[in-house]
Amino acid sequence: MATTKMKIKKNKAGGHDVMVLAKHPMETGLRKNKKTGEKIPAHFIQTMEFALNGTVVAQANLGAGVSKNPLIGIAIAGASSGDTVSVNWIDNKGEGDSAEKAVK
Amino acid sequence: MKRRIFLKGSLAAGTVAVAAGAGLLAPARVLAATWPEAAFAAKTEADALRAFFGDAAVVDSDKVSLKAPLQAENGAYVPIKVMTSLTDAEAIAVVVEKNPVPYVTSLQMTVVAGGMYSARIKMAQTSPVNCYVKAGGKLHKVSQEIKVTIGGCGG
Amino acid sequence: MKKLFALMAATGVMVLASTTIQAISEAEIRSDIEAFQGFFLKRFPGLTLEDFADGVNALPQYAHRRANWELLMEFPPYEPEMEKAEQEWRKAFANGKTFADCTLAPANTYPVYDAGSDDLHTLVGDLNACLAANGEKPIKNVKYGKMARLVAHYRAQFNGERMAVDFSAAGARAWYEKGRHFYWARRGQLNFSCANCHVQNVGNSIRGDVLSAGLGHTVGFPVYRTQWAVAGKPWGTVHRRYAGCIKQLRASPFKTQGSEYKALEYYQAIMNTGVPLKVPSQRQ
Numbered sequence: 353m354a355t356t357k358m359k360i361k362k363n364k365a366g367g368h369d370v371m372v373l374a375k376h377p378m379e380t381g382l383r384k385n386k387k388t389g390e391k392i393p394a395h396f397i398q399t400m401e402f403a404l405n406g407t408v409v410a411q412a413n414l415g416a417g418v419s420k421n422p423l424i425g426i427a428i429a430g431a432s433s434g435d436t437v438s439v440n441w442i443d444n445k446g447e448g449d450s451a452e453k454a455v456k
Numbered sequence: 457m458k459r460r461i462f463l464k465g466s467l468a469a470g471t472v473a474v475a476a477g478a479g480l481l482a483p484a485r486v487l488a489a490t491w492p493e494a495a496f497a498a499k500t501e502a503d504a505l506r507a508f509f510g511d512a513a514v515v516d517s518d519k520v521s522l523k524a525p526l527q528a529e530n531g532a533y534v535p536i537k538v539m540t541s542l543t544d545a546e547a548i549a550v551v552v553e554k555n556p557v558p559y560v561t562s563l564q565m566t567v568v569a570g571g572m573y574s575a576r577i578k579m580a581q582t583s584p585v586n587c588y589v590k591a592g593g594k595l596h597k598v599s600q601e602i603k604v605t606i607g608g609c610g611g
Numbered sequence: 612m613k614k615l616f617a618l619m620a621a622t623g624v625m626v627l628a629s630t631t632i633q634a635i636s637e638a639e640i641r642s643d644i645e646a647f648q649g650f651f652l653k654r655f656p657g658l659t660l661e662d663f664a665d666g667v668n669a670l671p672q673y674a675h676r677r678a679n680w681e682l683l684m685e686f687p688p689y690e691p692e693m694e695k696a697e698q699e700w701r702k703a704f705a706n707g708k709t710f711a712d713c714t715l716a717p718a719n720t721y722p723v724y725d726a727g728s729d730d731l732h733t734l735v736g737d738l739n740a741c742l743a744a745n746g747e748k749p750i751k752n753v754k755y756g757k758m759a760r761l762v763a764h765y766r767a768q769f770n771g772e773r774m775a776v777d778f779s780a781a782g783a784r785a786w787y788e789k790g791r792h793f794y795w796a797r798r799g800q801l802n803f804s805c806a807n808c809h810v811q812n813v814g815n816s817i818r819g820d821v822l823s824a825g826l827g828h829t830v831g832f833p834v835y836r837t838q839w840a841v842a843g844k845p846w847g848t849v850h851r852r853y854a855g856c857i858k859q860l861r862a863s864p865f866k867t868q869g870s871e872y873k874a875l876e877y878y879q880a881i882m883n884t885g886v887p888l889k890v891p892s893q894r895q
Binding site for chain 1: 491492495496532533534535537552555556557559560561562563564565566567568569570571572573574575576577578
Binding site: 421 | 685686688690691840841
């Protein structure tokens, strides 16, 4: 269902920027289905965990105020070539996805 | 199957993180694994900040910067980027004052994570966007108003 | 500027008044290009021809919003779509061939005039013709979705190549005149021409938006628009955008891939001679 893409690039501070693009509707729970008039239930990513070589280094908390197909970017200091960055997200329905990439 | 393996892996990794964290930072500031529900439920900025950061003094800071458009292309998709030179930053929160849920997103991090957080957020209307970085027991604040307009045609 | 308008209006009227007059010469088209590009380069002294490939983002009047685009381009939202496009491009037809076997002109030379049929070939048309020739079903919706992705994939291979559309055939120049007339003629309840907004009022605000420059239009297409992405169909081909523009003038849009839009696409492509391709593009 879900696709999660990750991109890692060097930043000016000498570390790496990690960008994650997750495919997700990020429904607020406030929108109505135009045909039936029923509210579309809230459905959004809640947490996104970033790990460097398996050690969690950051956790992003998301709400329904984050755009559809969210892009979340963080910086990681001290990663070197060959290290693995992984991301793992879970939404309010308990569904999730993960992605992994090696630092070049 | 694949997911199960991953979960198992991350569980193990979690323990490592706790151990490493305890060694690195004496008061063991371990990443909260839970989603800060109270902050997201808060109706006002002040309540959200208290729920997420606890009580901390807010200071305007030049060690925190925000890159964002002065006028958004589209309120449903506003890119923002918070950067900080504070080396002891623990958490970043993004608050859109006039959104129905002002507390939009946040990041908790260890020292291994650098001081940057970027996201694309929804904005209901023109509003100040306030970003807070917690470091050394204080909340370092940077703010910018982002205009959200009704477009003519665009492209 | 006034001069340019007067010149265009005069030639437009002439074309209207008598179509029996000998077709426009190559030299006249070249002077049209010079006048058109010269206008924009003079209007925006800090910009080069290449800058116009970035569309409205290049204009100084848009500076307060450029950060929006720059931040988006750090991880362009179209990237996963481009990967999908590549897979679709490589997927074999039932006869074992792929799109790579299609006979296509270089992307920077479209639309191509075909003297035999006295018709303009667009990339969209050629891709569908190739599908048909290989016993596949042509793609019905050529405004967004798969066709837009295929066009984006092909055109992106030519990024940096400068627009160079051939107008040496007399028949081709008749299409050019048709396109030029379309661009400069007023239409719709608002009674605007393309040029009224994108030449005469370029850089000015229209409600909350800034009018983009006519120079550089179409070189970035297909476009990935935030507005369309939020509504679920992010991609748009040039003809989808034309229809949108024309509806906003409160006129009835023409047929996608019909002669009106093909002529307009041809005129715009020629006006962009020398502007490098930059595909795909991200716009609001």
